[in-house]
Amino acid sequence: MRLPVLMLAAVLLPLAACQKPSTPEATPAPPASSTGSAEAPPVRDENSFAEPQKVVIKHLDLDLAVDFDKKTLAGTATLDLDWKDKTATALVLDSRDLNVTKVESGDGTTWQDAKFEFAAAHPIYGSKLTITPVAQAPKVRITYSTSPTASGLQWMSPSMTLGKKTPFMFSQSEAIHARSWVPLQDTPGVRFTYDAHITTPKDVMALMSADNDPKAPRDGDYSFKMPQSIPSYLLAISAGDLVFRPVSERAGVWAEPAMADKAAKEFEDTEKMIVTAESLYGPYRWGRYDVLVLPPSFPYGGMENPRLTFATPTVIVGDKSLVSLIAHELAHSWSGNLVTNSSWKDIWLNEGFTSYVENRITEAVYGSDLAQMEFVIAQNGLTEELKETLPKNQLLALDPLTGEDPDNALSGVPYTKGQWFLSFLEQRYGRGTFDAFLRKWFDEHAFTSQDSAEFERFLNAELVAKNPGKATAEEIHTWLHEPGIPAFATPAKAARFDVIDESRTHWLAGHMTPADIDASKWGTQEWVRFIEGMPEKLSAEQIEQLDAAYHFTGTPNAEIAQRWYPLTIRSGYTAARPAIADFLATIGRRKLVMPIYSELAKTPDGLAFAREVFAKARPALHPITIGSVEGVLADKKAP
Template sequence: MRTIPLITVSLLALAVLAAAGCNRQPTPTTGGEAKAPPAAATEAPRLDEHSYAEPDKVKTKDIALELNVDFDKKELSGSATYTLDWLDPKWGKLVLDTRDISIDKVVGERADGNWRDLTYVLAPTPDKILGTKLTIAAPERNKRIRITYHTSPNASGLQWLTPEMTEGKKTPFMFSQSQQIHARSWVPLQDTTMVRFTYTAHVTSPKDVMVLMSADNDPKAVRDGDYSFTMPQAIPSYLLAIAAGDLVFKPTGPRSGVWAEPAMAPKAANEFSDTEKMMETAEKLYGPYRWGRYDILVLPPSFPYGGMENPRLTFATPTAITGDKSLVSLIAHELSHSWSGNLVTFARARDAWLNEGFTTYVEMRIVEDLYGKERADMEKIVARNELKKEFTDANRDLQPLAVKEGVLKDPDDNLTGTVYTKGAWFAEFLENRFGREAFDAFLRGYFDHFAFQSITTEQFADYAKANLLDKYPGKVTQAEFDAWLHEPGIPATAPQVTSARFDAVDAVRKAYLDAGTLPTAATTSKWTTYEYVHFIEGLPEVMKPEQLAQIDGVFHFTGTPNGEIAQRWYPLAVRSGYTQANPAIAEFLTRIGRRKLIMPTYSALVKTPQGLQMAEQVFAKAKPGYHPITSGSVAQVIADAKSGKTQ
């Protein structure tokens, strides 16, 4: 990585860069050397604690990408051209976020249309979480600046799969995962949700590879290794996405469809055939879908998340494809982000509940409309039971919806129970108190009012006070409202949900635990994923191996293709010493890279010497197929166990 470009530096540029320096940055000299600035230099407080960018001084309006996909080198290379809005007429530098990116050249467009080299400095020591600060001297406040660069094979936001790691086994695969702050590993940019930009891209690749982006993908695009994209709506950096592989398209509606590997595409299109109905339901409730098409890209099993709401092209895990549509609420969730998150975006990572909480609420409204209230209620109960297990005295600081500044060290460390479940529960509380009709109108007005903006929890609270609390006095007190935002745990005012179908599951489980009576096939023939999940979650933390063998004889949980069941059954098997499940556990952990599904089993394994040994062996085999985000999580759990940190 070059720290200083070998160019002649103007005295003005030097002065600007030196004045902008902090004790993390060297000051450039005309000879290419780097000298540290005075020790007294300090860094100004950041607007976003997880970004070096200075969006109050200068903002990116548009990015034009020219990229080449190189599978042999496992890198993207090319350039990014930024159209800038200089908000401070006296400012003369552009600060960008990077991580493991090599900068080859930086140039700025002058008023006469000519481009000239600009001086830049990369901080000498990368921050473990934030990456490397890039400061560009721009005393002329260039309207456009271009960076030529290439990524690292270890970029945290990209995964490169060999053909053997794909379903087709013939073509390599690459995909991005930019959320939360991983876009900076494949594009130098203002990697903060406070900045929204449009973008265009020209991408070249091997001719047998189809390239897609979070933009205007053409279902009829010719696979020729040369692709162009436009994203006309302004988006935050975490929604910047790219994928390349052996991909074909199957329609699911007039404005929706599925991209997947050829063998997966028909199954995915069948599983997600209700997509158009989901769009119509959401539009009926919260206004028009504003992104053109809504397509779904089914990624290989190594994708670290369930889904990623990249606009126009949701990235989805194949683990949601079960053949019975029992897990399609994942698609309802990612689609709901088209209103909550993509349209109205959280301004800081600690405001993440504004994205995920309202999205989860809208998801449940879609599920209720299409599949019935009973199913929606079961899904709510499963999520709320998980929240109760996740919330502990050790993480109380992360339980308020409005997390305080400085608490969230790594933006990937938000509690799922807080930002998803508690956020949705809060929305349901407001719906119950104000009535569904009034709350729907409020939420639709909220999406319209803040459309294409990034907002804070404080802005939401002010808007809710004016348009709910004050508009309908006597329904919710300010103290009740504030308790949800600022207090840990779940307020006593939270509405409760029951399920008759779960009551029946409880009876089956109790019969076994009390008398050893196992259900007949007829009893469980109509159970769904959520009933099986509820059955397992109600079992004791540790059981006798022979008990698990008996349960397995009826339910056949070991070897299940359903990840939601596996992620609950296998930790129980590990804790209980049910070693008959070990081969299936190893196969599951090797085949699947979705963090939510595999981390509970790894966490259970590392608690015993024998389990830790198995975890290390499985991880060594599975790691080449894991996304860097997943690999980091597993490596940390194993390292903590070996150092004695795991309880």
């Protein structure tokens, strides 16, 4: 998932505690599969009810009907089981607000009714579903339907789409939202293959994180296969008025018709990115790499669903200045999708690695200037974020997230601190040596889920021990297990920002006007630097002067907007309010809207305005974004 390089501080909110699960007994590692190396024995995940040390899902068969009127998916989920504990009598699954009407167990030919029971719902983790199959049956089939308010699904009426004619639905399973639309072991420590049969209205195209055929007829009846094993958070589905545009033989763009050509042009360098990543870290192992451009209500920048990245349209600005998002989601094809964190406490193994690989791809395709500017912006954002982050949440190797929502681990720490750590290793060991090490990590752990302890072991054995005198054990321990950024870390530098900083300084001092600043060649990154370096507040004359010269208010570039609008709010520039209302009514990406809502909520007048805007925007927003905004607005007393 992308919390993009151009980011403001996120807030980590500790949630209600629950009892820490007992440590499971060790089980023998299964043999290597045809799609990867041997997997470590599955362990209990503190954010899941599942007991994979007893029984593991190996394959999933879905047969679901998409019902836009009821806002539900309904049908069956058939689970192929690998019983690890020969004395186990129950299969424990994760679920959230699912309506299960029948459970059967059998061998796929003969079925018998099986007992099932839901535990009382947990406020974060949903309901534990315990199934007692007949003996240790190799398969369990569950007949169920989802709730219209499933946290992992968004249902959009035709009026909320670009085309205004066809409804739209899409999923967001990370971190633990897959359980809201499929009963399964919802933990990144369990990987499975899957097949799916999906039916929709005949004018609707369905896609999944699987082998989407660009030439498939739109007939309302679709079949999918995912032969590589994936964790549950990479299970994805979408349905709507979608058309395909190729950008290479193995890559293309799916989007609503009005967006398709524009998106394909913006993402036309995707094949170059794939080739670059392959040259560094080995072959792309997922077949096709396509991008699905979702409506602007999508709560994240991107989601790395294998074979079908979900992407926000807010990065399509016409100059490719934000396409590093595609580099990020593509990079997950190695870091995250291929080698996965085994639980969310080790999310830096997904996101820190991916942010590092993304920057390498960006550098190779678009040049070192852009890559360095993005790294500087990310590091500065992290520095600010750490001022408001508890020390325990500043570690790369986190303690177990017992009782917490793993969504709260999605801060800048695993992304940017993780990237910074890997850049430190690159600097100490040299790029060639480190590239070979990283490729070996991916190759030897392909299609497995791993934790920080395994990476630290591999790092010491394959890099530190073989190249003595480059980095100390104390330095590595500081990066992984201590809060903050180590004092010995080297900050990134971007020469192009020197001109930006000088221009801003002279303008603030009154030595020049906006007309005197040569900004004709500035891209998104330069404008972000220009605005982020402003004082907390500007005078009425200053902010009016900037807006008259650069037309920030109403900008179509959401990265600029999400920095400009909070500045206008702090500065009392109410002339921007109509544009703020329009922005918040059309954009649902959390990273873009939360800074604005947070700033508005600081004053009674701003809070009243924010609540009015949110009430109008709410029907088109994803449940994840709704929850975030409600949290900010509910923290304040009504004016």
